[in-house]
Amino acid sequence: MKVQGKMFIWLAVFVLVMAIVYGVWSKEPAGTTALFLAFGLCIMVGYYLAFTARRVDVGAQDDKEADVADDAGEVGFFSPHSWQPLSLAIGGAFLFLSVAIGWWLAYFAAPLLLIGLWGWVFEYYRGENRTQ
Structure with a gap:
Protein backbone atom coordinates (compact mmCIF):
# COMPACT_ATOMS: atom_id res chain seq x y z
CA MET A 1 0.00 0.00 0.00
CA ASP A 63 8.67 -5.83 -1.75
CA LYS A 64 10.93 -5.27 -4.76
CA GLU A 65 12.02 -8.93 -4.74
CA ALA A 66 8.46 -10.35 -4.65
CA ASP A 67 6.94 -12.58 -7.31
CA VAL A 68 3.42 -12.33 -8.67
CA ALA A 69 2.51 -15.53 -6.81
CA ASP A 70 3.41 -13.93 -3.46
CA ASP A 71 0.30 -11.77 -3.66
CA ALA A 72 -2.02 -14.70 -4.45
CA GLY A 73 -4.78 -15.69 -2.07
CA GLU A 74 -8.18 -14.54 -0.96
CA VAL A 75 -8.98 -11.01 -2.05
CA GLY A 76 -12.24 -10.60 -0.17
CA PHE A 77 -15.91 -11.55 -0.10
CA PHE A 78 -17.98 -10.84 -3.18
CA SER A 79 -21.66 -11.59 -3.43
CA PRO A 80 -22.23 -14.50 -5.84
CA HIS A 81 -25.52 -13.13 -7.12
CA SER A 82 -27.72 -10.18 -6.38
CA TRP A 83 -30.64 -8.51 -8.12
CA GLN A 84 -30.36 -5.34 -6.05
CA PRO A 85 -27.86 -3.50 -8.31
CA LEU A 86 -30.31 -3.89 -11.19
CA SER A 87 -33.03 -2.17 -9.18
CA LEU A 88 -30.61 0.58 -8.17
CA ALA A 89 -29.49 1.07 -11.78
CA ILE A 90 -33.03 1.29 -13.12
CA GLY A 91 -34.12 3.60 -10.32
CA GLY A 92 -31.05 5.81 -10.81
CA ALA A 93 -31.60 5.94 -14.56
CA PHE A 94 -35.23 6.96 -14.07
CA LEU A 95 -34.22 9.57 -11.50
CA PHE A 96 -31.67 11.16 -13.83
CA LEU A 97 -34.11 10.88 -16.70
CA SER A 98 -36.68 12.77 -14.64
CA VAL A 99 -34.50 15.88 -14.90
CA ALA A 100 -34.90 15.83 -18.68
CA ILE A 101 -38.46 14.51 -19.02
CA GLY A 102 -40.24 15.79 -15.96
CA TRP A 103 -40.03 15.63 -12.20
CA TRP A 104 -43.11 13.41 -12.07
CA LEU A 105 -40.87 10.49 -13.10
CA ALA A 106 -38.96 10.87 -9.82
CA TYR A 107 -42.05 9.55 -8.00
CA PHE A 108 -41.57 6.25 -9.81
CA ALA A 109 -37.78 6.25 -9.44
CA ALA A 110 -37.68 6.88 -5.69
CA PRO A 111 -39.41 3.62 -4.68
CA LEU A 112 -37.15 1.62 -7.00
CA LEU A 113 -34.09 3.25 -5.48
CA LEU A 114 -35.28 2.71 -1.93
CA ILE A 115 -36.22 -0.92 -2.55
CA GLY A 116 -32.86 -1.58 -4.20
CA LEU A 117 -30.90 0.14 -1.46
CA TRP A 118 -32.85 -1.58 1.32
CA GLY A 119 -32.45 -4.95 -0.35
CA TRP A 120 -28.73 -4.50 -0.94
CA VAL A 121 -28.00 -3.39 2.63
CA PHE A 122 -30.03 -6.18 4.24
CA GLU A 123 -29.35 -8.84 1.61
CA TYR A 124 -27.60 -11.20 4.03
CA TYR A 125 -29.92 -10.63 6.98
CA ARG A 126 -32.94 -12.58 5.76
CA GLY A 127 -33.89 -16.03 4.55
CA GLU A 128 -31.28 -18.76 4.39
CA ASN A 129 -28.40 -16.26 4.61
CA ARG A 130 -29.49 -14.84 7.95
CA THR A 131 -26.87 -14.98 10.69
CA GLN A 132 -27.90 -16.80 13.82
Whole structure:
Protein backbone atom coordinates (compact mmCIF):
# COMPACT_ATOMS: atom_id res chain seq x y z
CA MET A 1 0.00 0.00 0.00
CA LYS A 2 2.95 2.31 0.40
CA VAL A 3 3.54 2.28 -3.34
CA GLN A 4 -0.06 3.22 -4.14
CA GLY A 5 -0.03 5.98 -1.52
CA LYS A 6 3.14 7.48 -2.97
CA MET A 7 1.71 7.24 -6.48
CA PHE A 8 -1.39 9.22 -5.51
CA ILE A 9 0.64 11.81 -3.59
CA TRP A 10 2.88 12.36 -6.64
CA LEU A 11 -0.18 12.46 -8.87
CA ALA A 12 -1.65 15.12 -6.58
CA VAL A 13 1.52 17.20 -6.89
CA PHE A 14 1.37 16.91 -10.68
CA VAL A 15 -2.33 17.83 -10.81
CA LEU A 16 -1.70 20.82 -8.51
CA VAL A 17 1.06 22.12 -10.77
CA MET A 18 -1.14 21.59 -13.83
CA ALA A 19 -4.06 23.35 -12.11
CA ILE A 20 -1.91 26.39 -11.36
CA VAL A 21 -0.46 26.49 -14.88
CA TYR A 22 -3.88 25.99 -16.44
CA GLY A 23 -5.49 28.62 -14.23
CA VAL A 24 -2.83 31.24 -14.95
CA TRP A 25 -2.64 30.47 -18.66
CA SER A 26 -6.31 30.04 -19.55
CA LYS A 27 -8.08 32.15 -16.87
CA GLU A 28 -10.99 29.72 -17.25
CA PRO A 29 -12.67 29.10 -13.87
CA ALA A 30 -14.52 25.82 -14.54
CA GLY A 31 -11.51 23.81 -15.69
CA THR A 32 -9.29 25.31 -13.00
CA THR A 33 -11.81 24.41 -10.34
CA ALA A 34 -12.10 20.87 -11.70
CA LEU A 35 -8.33 20.46 -11.58
CA PHE A 36 -8.15 21.74 -8.01
CA LEU A 37 -10.93 19.33 -7.03
CA ALA A 38 -9.01 16.49 -8.72
CA PHE A 39 -5.99 17.56 -6.65
CA GLY A 40 -8.09 17.30 -3.50
CA LEU A 41 -9.34 13.85 -4.44
CA CYS A 42 -5.80 12.62 -5.12
CA ILE A 43 -4.64 13.96 -1.76
CA MET A 44 -7.51 12.24 0.05
CA VAL A 45 -6.87 8.87 -1.60
CA GLY A 46 -3.10 9.17 -1.17
CA TYR A 47 -3.41 10.09 2.50
CA TYR A 48 -5.81 7.22 3.16
CA LEU A 49 -3.53 4.70 1.47
CA ALA A 50 -0.43 6.03 3.25
CA PHE A 51 -2.24 6.08 6.60
CA THR A 52 -3.57 2.54 6.12
CA ALA A 53 -0.15 1.26 5.00
CA ARG A 54 1.25 2.11 8.43
CA ARG A 55 -1.35 -0.06 10.17
CA VAL A 56 -1.27 -3.19 7.98
CA ASP A 57 1.46 -5.68 7.26
CA VAL A 58 3.82 -5.16 4.36
CA GLY A 59 2.26 -6.52 1.18
CA ALA A 60 3.93 -8.19 -1.74
CA GLN A 61 3.56 -5.03 -3.82
CA ASP A 62 5.91 -3.23 -1.38
CA ASP A 63 8.67 -5.83 -1.75
CA LYS A 64 10.93 -5.27 -4.76
CA GLU A 65 12.02 -8.93 -4.74
CA ALA A 66 8.46 -10.35 -4.65
CA ASP A 67 6.94 -12.58 -7.31
CA VAL A 68 3.42 -12.33 -8.67
CA ALA A 69 2.51 -15.53 -6.81
CA ASP A 70 3.41 -13.93 -3.46
CA ASP A 71 0.30 -11.77 -3.66
CA ALA A 72 -2.02 -14.70 -4.45
CA GLY A 73 -4.78 -15.69 -2.07
CA GLU A 74 -8.18 -14.54 -0.96
CA VAL A 75 -8.98 -11.01 -2.05
CA GLY A 76 -12.24 -10.60 -0.17
CA PHE A 77 -15.91 -11.55 -0.10
CA PHE A 78 -17.98 -10.84 -3.18
CA SER A 79 -21.66 -11.59 -3.43
CA PRO A 80 -22.23 -14.50 -5.84
CA HIS A 81 -25.52 -13.13 -7.12
CA SER A 82 -27.72 -10.18 -6.38
CA TRP A 83 -30.64 -8.51 -8.12
CA GLN A 84 -30.36 -5.34 -6.05
CA PRO A 85 -27.86 -3.50 -8.31
CA LEU A 86 -30.31 -3.89 -11.19
CA SER A 87 -33.03 -2.17 -9.18
CA LEU A 88 -30.61 0.58 -8.17
CA ALA A 89 -29.49 1.07 -11.78
CA ILE A 90 -33.03 1.29 -13.12
CA GLY A 91 -34.12 3.60 -10.32
CA GLY A 92 -31.05 5.81 -10.81
CA ALA A 93 -31.60 5.94 -14.56
CA PHE A 94 -35.23 6.96 -14.07
CA LEU A 95 -34.22 9.57 -11.50
CA PHE A 96 -31.67 11.16 -13.83
CA LEU A 97 -34.11 10.88 -16.70
CA SER A 98 -36.68 12.77 -14.64
CA VAL A 99 -34.50 15.88 -14.90
CA ALA A 100 -34.90 15.83 -18.68
CA ILE A 101 -38.46 14.51 -19.02
CA GLY A 102 -40.24 15.79 -15.96
CA TRP A 103 -40.03 15.63 -12.20
CA TRP A 104 -43.11 13.41 -12.07
CA LEU A 105 -40.87 10.49 -13.10
CA ALA A 106 -38.96 10.87 -9.82
CA TYR A 107 -42.05 9.55 -8.00
CA PHE A 108 -41.57 6.25 -9.81
CA ALA A 109 -37.78 6.25 -9.44
CA ALA A 110 -37.68 6.88 -5.69
CA PRO A 111 -39.41 3.62 -4.68
CA LEU A 112 -37.15 1.62 -7.00
CA LEU A 113 -34.09 3.25 -5.48
CA LEU A 114 -35.28 2.71 -1.93
CA ILE A 115 -36.22 -0.92 -2.55
CA GLY A 116 -32.86 -1.58 -4.20
CA LEU A 117 -30.90 0.14 -1.46
CA TRP A 118 -32.85 -1.58 1.32
CA GLY A 119 -32.45 -4.95 -0.35
CA TRP A 120 -28.73 -4.50 -0.94
CA VAL A 121 -28.00 -3.39 2.63
CA PHE A 122 -30.03 -6.18 4.24
CA GLU A 123 -29.35 -8.84 1.61
CA TYR A 124 -27.60 -11.20 4.03
CA TYR A 125 -29.92 -10.63 6.98
CA ARG A 126 -32.94 -12.58 5.76
CA GLY A 127 -33.89 -16.03 4.55
CA GLU A 128 -31.28 -18.76 4.39
CA ASN A 129 -28.40 -16.26 4.61
CA ARG A 130 -29.49 -14.84 7.95
CA THR A 131 -26.87 -14.98 10.69
CA GLN A 132 -27.90 -16.80 13.82
